[in-house]
Amino acid sequence: MKTISCFSYKGGAGRSTLAINVVPFLAEELGASPEHPLILVDMDMDSCGITYLFNLDRDVDKEYNVQALFGSGQIPRARGSIADHPLFNNLPAVGNLFGLKDAESVLCLPAEPGAAISGAGN
Ligand SMILES: Nc1ncnc2c1ncn2[C@@H]1O[C@H](COP(=O)(O)OP(=O)(O)OP(=O)(O)O)[C@@H](O)[C@H]1O
Ligand SMILES: [Mg+2]
Helix, strand or coil, X not given: CCCCCCCCCCXXXXXXXXXXXXXXXXXXXXXXXXXXXXXXXXXXCCCCHHHHHCCCCCHHHXXXXXXXXXXXXXXXXXXXXXXXXXXXXXXXXXXXXXXXXXXXXXXXXXXXXXXXXXXXXX
């Protein structure tokens, strides 16, 4: 899996804005599809800009978050569409926000402080 990080030592430097705005370019360059989706993760546990910038349903955050997915050191492997995997099927696809043909080609995994991590590693 290719991983691209937007990192800075201080807050408010534009990480979330940059990550979101390069999505349409990356989706095209990397040939994102439901089988090989682009996954956008905000690992800022204190202030998750993606949750707010996409106005996502906060209920989604309660079950799965970055810690739940990566805290165990295991990255779930899905057959077929990753969106059908139990760890992902409750997460929002946001490709339509970018005018992409298939909304599933971009999945957004918002991090959220205090989110429950029960269910991790299943
Ligand atoms: N290139 C830019 N030019 C001007 N303003 C920008 C630019 N990039 C981001 N901003 C603005 O700066 C502010 C912070 O951006 P953003 O939330 O993306 O930063 P962040 O590093 O993710 O911050 P946080 O610490 O809250 O996670 C926002 O109001 C955003 O609109
Ligand atoms: Mg941010």
